[in-house]
Amino acid sequence: xxxxxxxxxxxAGRFVPEKINGKPVVPFMGVGKYRPKGVHHxxxxxxxxxxxxxxxxxxxxxxxxxxxxxxxxxxxxxxHHHFREGDLVANMVFDCAKELGVKNLCWFPSASxxxxxxxxxxxxxxxxxxxxxxxxxxxxxxxxEGKMSKxxxxxxxxxxxxxxxxxxxxxxxxxxxxxxxxxxxxxxxxNGPSASGLLGFALADAQYADKVIxxxxxxxxxxxxxxxxxxNYVDFTVQVxxxxxxxxxxxxxTEVTRSPDRLLIAEMTARFCDVxxxxxxxxxxxxxxxxxxxxxxxxxxxxxxxxxxxxxxxRGGSNKFLVKMLEEGLVESAFHSG
Amino acid sequence: xxxxxxxxxxxAGRFVPEKINGKPVVPFMGVGKYRPKGVHHxxxxxxxxxxxxxxxxxxxxxxxxxxxxxxxxxxxxxxHHHFREGDLVANMVFDCAKELGVKNLCWFPSASxxxxxxxxxxxxxxxxxxxxxxxxxxxxxxxxEGKMSKxxxxxxxxxxxxxxxxxxxxxxxxxxxxxxxxxxxxxxxxNGPSASGLLGFALADAQYADKVIxxxxxxxxxxxxxxxxxxNYVDFTVQVxxxxxxxxxxxxxTEVTRSPDRLLIAEMTARFCDVxxxxxxxxxxxxxxxxxxxxxxxxxxxxxxxxxxxxxxxRGGSNKFLVKMLEEGLVESAFHSG
Numbered sequence: 001x002x003x004x005x006x007x008x009x010x011x012a013g014r015f016v017p018e019k020i021n022g023k024p025v026v027p028f029m030g031v032g033k034y035r036p037k038g039v040h041h042x043x044x045x046x047x048x049x050x051x052x053x054x055x056x057x058x059x060x061x062x063x064x065x066x067x068x069x070x071x072x073x074x075x076x077x078x079x080h081h082h083f084r085e086g087d088l089v090a091n092m093v094f095d096c097a098k099e100l101g102v103k104n105l106c107w108f109p110s111a112s113x114x115x116x117x118x119x120x121x122x123x124x125x126x127x128x129x130x131x132x133x134x135x136x137x138x139x140x141x142x143x144x145e146g147k148m149s150k151x152x153x154x155x156x157x158x159x160x161x162x163x164x165x166x167x168x169x170x171x172x173x174x175x176x177x178x179x180x181x182x183x184x185x186x187x188x189x190x191n192g193p194s195a196s197g198l199l200g201f202a203l204a205d206a207q208y209a210d211k212v213i214x215x216x217x218x219x220x221x222x223x224x225x226x227x228x229x230x231x232n233y234v235d236f237t238v239q240v241x242x243x244x245x246x247x248x249x250x251x252x253x254t255e256v257t258r259s260p261d262r263l264l265i266a267e268m269t270a271r272f273c274d275v276x277x278x279x280x281x282x283x284x285x286x287x288x289x290x291x292x293x294x295x296x297x298x299x300x301x302x303x304x305x306x307x308x309x310x311x312x313x314x315r316g317g318s319n320k321f322l323v324k325m326l327e328e329g330l331v332e333s334a335f336h337s338g
Numbered sequence: 339x340x341x342x343x344x345x346x347x348x349x350a351g352r353f354v355p356e357k358i359n360g361k362p363v364v365p366f367m368g369v370g371k372y373r374p375k376g377v378h379h380x381x382x383x384x385x386x387x388x389x390x391x392x393x394x395x396x397x398x399x400x401x402x403x404x405x406x407x408x409x410x411x412x413x414x415x416x417x418h419h420h421f422r423e424g425d426l427v428a429n430m431v432f433d434c435a436k437e438l439g440v441k442n443l444c445w446f447p448s449a450s451x452x453x454x455x456x457x458x459x460x461x462x463x464x465x466x467x468x469x470x471x472x473x474x475x476x477x478x479x480x481x482x483e484g485k486m487s488k489x490x491x492x493x494x495x496x497x498x499x500x501x502x503x504x505x506x507x508x509x510x511x512x513x514x515x516x517x518x519x520x521x522x523x524x525x526x527x528x529n530g531p532s533a534s535g536l537l538g539f540a541l542a543d544a545q546y547a548d549k550v551i552x553x554x555x556x557x558x559x560x561x562x563x564x565x566x567x568x569x570n571y572v573d574f575t576v577q578v579x580x581x582x583x584x585x586x587x588x589x590x591x592t593e594v595t596r597s598p599d600r601l602l603i604a605e606m607t608a609r610f611c612d613v614x615x616x617x618x619x620x621x622x623x624x625x626x627x628x629x630x631x632x633x634x635x636x637x638x639x640x641x642x643x644x645x646x647x648x649x650x651x652x653r654g655g656s657n658k659f660l661v662k663m664l665e666e667g668l669v670e671s672a673f674h675s676g
Contacts (some may be wrong), residue, residue: 032387042380045504049370054620055650166383222650223671282392312393312560333561 021130021150041167043210046235055222058183058237062215063096065236066173069211071097074104075172076132078205081111082177082189082196086248089177089215091118092240098127106150108169109133110160110201115248123148132169133160157201157286164204174209176202176229177243181216185234186227192218194244197317198336199228206233217243256298256321257291266292270299281309287316294321304330359468359488379505381548384573393560396521396575400553401434403574404511407549409435412442413510414470416543419449420515420527420534424586427515427553429456430578436465444488446507447471448498448539453586461486470507471498495539495624502542512547514540514567515581519554523572524565530556532582535655536674537566544571555581594636594659595629604630608637619647625654632659642668 007015010027018024026034051057059065071077077097079090090109097105103126107119110133117138122128130150135143143152155163163169178187179195189199194217206212212234219239224231257263273279279300287297297314298321304310313333316322326334345353348365356362364372389395397403409415415435417428428447435443441464445457448471455476460466468488473481481490493501501507516525517533527537532555544550550572557577562569595601611617617638625635635652636659642648651671654660664672 035385035387036383039382040380042378044377045374047373049373223673335561 017151020153036166038167040165041170041208043208051235055231056183057185057231057234058219058239060238062092062175062213062238062240063099065213065215065238066093066096066175067100068236069173069213071100071102071173073102074106074129075102076106076108076170078108078171078174078209079110080176080199080202080205081109081113081134082199082201083194083244083249084196085113085115086194086245087113087115087177087243088245089175089243090116092215093175094119094122094127098122098125103127104129107131107133108171110157110205112136112139114138160201161204164208171205171209173211173213174202174205175213175215176206176234178214178216178229179243180218180220180224181214181229181237182220182222182224182231183237184222185212185214185229185231185237186222186224187214187216187229187231187234188224188226189228190226191220191224192216194218194242194246194249196244196249202229206230211235213238215240215243217241256294259291262292263295266295267299269296270303273300274303279303279307279309281307282312283309284311284313284315287314287319287322294319297321297325301325301328301330358491374504376505378503379508379546381546389573393569394521395523395569395572396557396577398576400430400513400551400576400578401437403551403553403576404431404434404513405438406574407511407551409438409440409511411440412444412467413440414444414446414508416446416509416512416547417448418514418537418540418543419447419451419472420537420539421532421582421587422534423451423453424532424583425451425453425515425581426583427513427581428454430553431513432457432460432465436460436463441465442467445469445471446509448495448543450474450477452476498539499542502546509543509547511549511551512540512543513551513553514544514572516552516554516567517581518556518558518562519552519567519575520558520560520562520569521575522560523550523552523567523569523575524560524562525552525554525567525569525572526562526564527566528564529558529562530554532556532580532584532587534582534587540567544568549573551576553578553581555579594632597629600630601633604633605637607634608641611638612641617641617645617647619645620650621647622649622651622653625652625657625660632657635659635663639663639666639668 006018008018008027010016011030012028016027059068077093105128107128112134114137119128120138120142123142130148130152132153134154135152142148178199179189180191181187189196206229213236214229214234215238217240285300287293310329311331313335314322314331315335318336322334325331344356346356346365348354349368350366354365397406415431443466445466450472452475457466458476458480461480468486468490470491472492473490480486516537517527518529519525527534544567551574552567552572553576555578623638625631648667649669651673652660652669653673656674660672663669
C-alpha cells in the first residue's frame with residue numbers, strides 16, 4: 001500500500017485504505033449494512049473445438065501447461081494447501097514462472113506453510129508481487145517487515161470462496177495438485193502416494209478460474225473415481241514425479257498449541273466471539289486446523305458447556321477435538337471441510 | 339414462430355428461422371465451425387442479510403415460495419423429470435401460477451411425461467406460453483398441431499445443460515422436487531417415500547437459476563445427507579403432502595420399445611451415427627431412457643460388435659441393457675446420469 005493512498009474511516013472507527021493494490025475495497029459498514037451488487041464471476045464459455053477429441057488433456061510438463069494456459073505478467077495464480085508442509089506444487093509453479101521470466105504474479109493460495117519460504121526469493125526478485133491468502137512463518141515475517149512490493153491480503157477460508165465466487169479475486173490460472181487424476185482432469189485427493197484427503201479448498205478455484213491445470217503424481221486411466229474435482233472444469237493435466245511429501249502432509253497443524261501467547265490469543269478470540277453474541281444455541285463454527293484455531297474450538301466448547309447450548313454444526317478437519325465435541329453432544333454435526 | 343420471421347439457410351442447406359420466440363438463434367454452421375463467445379451465465383450475488391439467520395428457509399406453501407421468488411408474467415420456470423410419470427410437482431407449480439393469475443410462462447422441464455397432459459389447459463388459457471424441453475404424448479401432439487402460442491424448443495439433455503450454463507436459457511425460478519430435503523435446502527432423491535434416485539438433471543438448475551425452490555414430502559432435520567442439491571444454492575424450501583407417486587416413478591421408459599415404427603427410427607438413428615463417423619473406438623454415448631433411446635443403445639452394441647470397437651463410457655439410467663454392454667466389455671465405464 002502506498003503511503004499516499006487515501007484512508008477512510010470505517011464503521012468501527014478505524015482508518016482503512018480506500019484502495020488496496022490499486023483496487024477499490026469496501027470498508028466495514030456495520031453488521032448487515034453492506035449489500036453486495038452484481039453477479040457471480042463467470043469464466044468464459046469454452047468450446048469442444050479447443051479440446052482434444054479423445055478427452056486427453058495431458059501435456060508433458062507443468063511449464064508447458066502454464067504456457068498453454070497463457071501465463072503472463074500480473075496474473076493471479078491459485079494453489080491449494082491440502083498437502084500442507086509437504087506441498088511441492090506451489091514451489092514448482094513459480095520455478096516455471098521464473099524460468100519463463102514472468103513477473104508481478106499474485107499468488108493466491110488457500111493457505112501457505114513454512115515449506116513455501118522457498119518462494120521468498122521470488123518475492124525478492126519480482127516474480128511474485130504479493131500474496132493473497134495466508135502468510136505463515138517466514139512469509140508472514142516478510143510481510144510484517146514491509147518487504148512485499150504490494151499489499152498482502154489475508155482472507156478467511158469462507159471469505160476466500162466468497163471472493164472468488166463474487167469476482168473480488170479473479171483467478172487467471174488455478175493449479176490443483178491431486179493425489180489421483182485422469183487425463184481428462186477428474187481428480188481426487190484420496191488415492192495415490194500423495195493422498196491428502198479431500199480437496200475442498202480447490203473447488204471454487206476449479207469452478208471459477210479462467211484456466212485450470214490439474215497436476216498429479218498418480219495419473220490413472222479415465223475415469224478417476226470418485227472425482228471431487230470435475231474434469232469438465234479442467235483445461236490441462238500434467239503428470240510429475242511427486243506432488244507432495246506424504247510424511248509432511250499430516251504434520252504441524254493437528255495438535256493444540258502449547259504456546260502461552262497463542263493460548264491467550266485463542267482464549268481472547270473465543271471470548272470476543274462470545275461478547276459479540278455469535279455464540280448462541282444452534283450457531284455454527286469452523287474449527288480449522290492449526291494449533292491456535294484448534295484451541296479456539298476448545299474454548300468454544302467451554303463456553304457452550306457453561307451456557308448449556310450446542311452448535312448446529314462445526315466444520316473443520318476431522319481431528320480428535322472436534323470428534324470429542326461431537327461425541328459429547330456439543331455439536332450436532334461435524335463436517336469435514338478438507 | 340410467426341410466418342413473417344425471416345428464414346436463413348444453414349450449413350446443412352436447410353432454411354431455419356433467424357429468431358425463435360423473438361430471440362436470435364445460431365444456425366448450424368458445420369461441425370466445429372461455431373465458436374461461442376461471452377461468459378457463462380451467473381446469477382446475482384446474494385447476501386446473508388436476505389436469508390434467515392438460523393438457516394431455516396422453509397415457507398408454508400409452494401404458492402408462498404413462488405410469490406417470494408417473485409413469480410410474474412413471462413418468466414421461465416424449470417422443473418426436472420426424475421419422478422417421471424409419477425411427477426406431481428410441475429402440475430402443482432402451474433396450479434399456483436393460475437391461482438395467482440400469472441401469464442405467458444415458459445415451462446422448462448428436463449423432460450415431460452403423459453402425466454403433464456394436465457398442463458394442456460394452462461397452455462390453452464395462456465398461463466403457459468410455450469415449453470422448452472421435451473414434449474411427449476399429448477403435449478407433443480398439441481405442439482405438432484400448432485396449438486402452442488409460441489414456438490416449442492426441444493433440447494437434448496446435454497444441450498439443456500449447455501443452454502443453462504451459457505445463458506441461452508435463463509431460468510428465473512427453478513422448482514426442484516426432492517425425495518428428501520432439509521429446511522436449509524440440502525436435498526437428495528434417494529431417501530423418503532418419493533425417492534426417485536439421483537437428481538442430476540436439476541444440478542444446472544440449482545447452480546444457475548436466479549431463484550431456487552426445493553419441494554419435498556420428506557423434510558428432515560439439517561443436515562440432509564447425502565446432499566446432491568446444495569442448500570447454498572437454494573432460496574426457499576417447502577413441505578407438501580406428496581411430490582411423487584412411487585409406483586409411477588419407475589414406469590414407462592425402462593423397457594425397449596416393441597413398436598416397429600420406433601424400432602425403425604432407432605435403427606436409422608444408429609446407422610446415421612455410424613455413417614457420420616462418430617461411432618469409433620473410445621467414443622461415448624448417452625443411452626438415455628425411453629423405449630426408443632434404449633433401442634438405439636442396443637443398435638450401437640451391434641455396430642460395436644461388428645467393428646470390434648468399444649466405447650470409453652456410456653451415460654444413462656443403470657438399466658439392464660447398459661449393464662449387459664458393460665459386462666460384455668462393449669463399454670469401459672457406465673455412468674448413472676439420473
